[in-house]
Amino acid sequence: MSAPIHDVFMLFGDSITQGAWEPGLNGFGQRLTHVYNRKLDVLNRGFSGYNTEWGLPVFEQCLAKTSDKNVPKLRILAIWFGANDACIKPSPQHVPLTKFVSNLKQMVDMIKSPTSAHYSPTTRIILISPPPVNTHVRGAALAQRDPPLALDRKFEITRAYAEAVRDIAAAEGIAFVDVWTALWEAAGKNEEALTEYLGDGLHLNANGYSVMYDELIRTIEKEYPEVHYNNIAPVFPPWAEIDWEHPEKSLYIGNDKA
Template sequence: MASNVQDVFMLFGDSITQGGWEPGLNALGQRLSHVYARKLDVLNRGFSGYNTEWAIPVFEQCFAKRADEHAPKVQVLTIWFGANDACIKPSPQHVPLSKFISNMKHLVQMVKSPTSAYYSPTTRIILITPPPVDTYQRRADLESRNPPIALDRLFATTEAYAQAVKDVAAEENVAVVDVWGTLWEAVGKEEKSLTKFLIDGLHLNEAGYQVVYDELIKTITQVYPDIHYDNLGPIFPPWAQIDWDAPLKSLYIKEHNE
């Protein structure tokens, strides 16, 4: 008997993923949980401040091994890193670009490779690029703290890490959501205009999460249409379809009756 009859939509990333359920933002996780209600359980596996180096051992504990036949199946996996890896030295969050690329490939191959203990051939993988950094807003935010903190990110550096995510997606043949490029085009390539989408020069506001949600659903529609919420039925029947005279026949799925 399965421990959970409902499959999973897992969001794996840093604070921008973790913030997907923040009250008042109508953010990514909230929106996905709404449209996938009774179809897929949307799991928040975002870890504030984490980079890919720290994410790998965490992923090994968050993602079920192939031998665990009782674990819910992860139907969709988003991997959203780069915002912290792109920190500049001497930040402990900094991961060199070459190592970041290697780590991203490793995360993908943990799921895709038939030799991996975490092999899950039915999992649809979607990489997400970090958003652009507004260094004007970010510097002001950091300098306002007590004690003040020096600027920890550069615009061009984060752009390079965003490009690396797209390159990895192409090489590994998985889908990608280009948040960096979409937001940059939306502000007319004016860095100071990124305040429209960012709270502090780094994290997304409600408008920013709206863009990410729209682009993610567009990607699912184009690349993985079978897992679009409109193409999934509810895991249990609508109440009007229950056999009222013998409800247990309707309410237990097949595997529970075997």
């Protein structure tokens, strides 16, 4: 059997990842699919409402095992959690900070540990911090529900979870995208000004995704230049490079039919 055509860039996270292709938002998933077209398949594995506790068993099932043959290689893995873990009690989405750290490390270890069934030393791992929360807008939105709900997140608590993601990435020697700081600085360090980047106080709008995408691409270019889209050749050649007299020499991977 021939080798798989495209390797994979997988996005794993909560609703902010799930919405990466939402129409009208110019989301980062949509843009990644465009720039990695014919180079890597970008997979959306975002699960609305999930925290790392619920994400762990799903994550394991999303990964191929090292023993699996003829499966696409996971070239880039972006993990983006924390927005729901940082909920405050009594929210069922709340995950204590120490447990959140443990869960993220376990996800990373599934890829990095030689004893893992999913060990993939060539996978480039990126951890992404949760964005800041606009408690003014979030609180107003929850208060308008039927029945009204109390504010479920706090600004400084979300900041602590974002800093924890940064620390994990540093300890593990993997790339980190600091969405929290990028959006906070874009808003002039003014919580109410975050409305320009967070449509409902929590989820990114088109402006927010634009900031996030730019940070992600800068990080890939700096930390993992070998998998930046400009440095990956297309799986199949541009049409002008095809051997027109003997196209099979150009168009069968591994020259299976040459």
